[in-house]
Amino acid sequence: MSLRSPLGRVLGLGAAKDGVQHWWMQRLTSVALVPLSIWFVVSLLALPALDHPAVVAWMSHSWTALLLVIFVLTATWHSQLGVRVVVEDYVHGAGSKTVTLVIVTFTHVLIAAAGVFAVLRVAFGRAP
Amino acid sequence: MPTRPVSPHLSVYKMSRYTLATSIFNRFTGVGLSLGLLLLVYWLMAVADGAHAHARAARLLSHPLAKLLYAALIIAFCYHLVAGIRHLVWDTGRGLERAQSRRSAWLVVAVSLALILLIVYGAWFAGARAS
Numbered sequence: 001m002s003l004r005s006p007l008g009r010v011l012g013l014g015a016a017k018d019g020v021q022h023w024w025m026q027r028l029t030s031v032a033l034v035p036l037s038i039w040f041v042v043s044l045l046a047l048p049a050l051d052h053p054a055v056v057a058w059m060s061h062s063w064t065a066l067l068l069v070i071f072v073l074t075a076t077w078h079s080q081l082g083v084r085v086v087v088e089d090y091v092h093g094a095g096s097k098t099v100t101l102v103i104v105t106f107t108h109v110l111i112a113a114a115g116v117f118a119v120l121r122v123a124f125g126r127a128p
Numbered sequence: 129m130p131t132r133p134v135s136p137h138l139s140v141y142k143m144s145r146y147t148l149a150t151s152i153f154n155r156f157t158g159v160g161l162s163l164g165l166l167l168l169v170y171w172l173m174a175v176a177d178g179a180h181a182h183a184r185a186a187r188l189l190s191h192p193l194a195k196l197l198y199a200a201l202i203i204a205f206c207y208h209l210v211a212g213i214r215h216l217v218w219d220t221g222r223g224l225e226r227a228q229s230r231r232s233a234w235l236v237v238a239v240s241l242a243l244i245l246l247i248v249y250g251a252w253f254a255g256a257r258a259s
Contacts, residue, residue: 027219030212037209045250048257052182055175072169079162086159111169118172 022081029078036071060126065119072115080108146233154211157204164201202251206243210236 002009043064048054058064083104091097141148167189174185188194214236217223223232 027216030216034209034213037205041205041247042250045247045254047254050186052175052179055182059175068172072165072172075165079158079165082155082158083162086155111165115165115169115172118169118176121176 022085026078026081029074029081032070032074033078036067036074039067040071056122056126059119059122062123065123068119069116072119073112076108076112076115079111080105083108146230150211150233150236154208154215157208157211160200160204161208164204167197167201202247203240203244206240206247207236210240210243 043058047058059068084101087097087100087104091100171185171189174181214223214232217232223229
């Protein structure tokens with residue numbers, strides 16, 4: 001028997017049973033992405049060239065690599081939260097919805113891991 | 129699939145409503161940017177795999193059709209960024225009156241258009257510098 005009152009157990013939990021977690025993480029990642037995405041676009045535009053040496057020199061900068069890792073992780077998280085809701089809204093039928101959500105989740109894990117791996121590989125490969 | 133009406137049924141709304149248009153375009157551009165992430169990671173992986181892999185990816189990424197894709201991504205990024213900030217303002221409880229919301233809808237369109245022009249201008253100069 002739980003000693004918590006029924007009210008205490010449901011506080012913060014809506015019909016989805018996980019309360020405001022999804023909503024809050026979507027806001028949190030969006031707030032972070034405002035400066036991060038602007039930084040990313042401006043840095044790309046400021047690159048002297050888009051050939052391999054120029055991009056590697058840019059990515060092996062410690063702050064660039066760090067911000068790129070944070071940007072990729074935050075963007076993929078935000079993307080996962082958003083695409084999940086789109087699937088939940090427009091893919092009907094429990095089976096196809098679950099399968100689509102699993103594919104969406106796997107794809108986002110792959111994107112996040114690949115992005116972080118690639119940036120770190122370049123950055124560590126060029127460490128002095 | 130349930131036989132009851134399942135929300136949101138896109139077909140029953142008036143598409144000309146600015147509320148609907150701004151909302152669905154935010155979603156649409158968001159999904160587009162998710163696909164853009166795939167492109168970004170493909171590029172990052174190519175950079176990590178060395179000059180040879182990067183050159184091969186760069187050939188694919190500088191295809192004329194890819195440029196069309198970048199144009200779409202720039203539009204999607206600018207709109208999603210500005211419309212997202214509008215949502216964050218709404219979350220504080222401000223700007224929810226009908227007149228304010230209509231005004232901010234136009235503001236979102238105007239600011240994202242300005243941002244698009246700014247990025248295209250910047251990209252054009254970056255291209256001129258690189259060549």
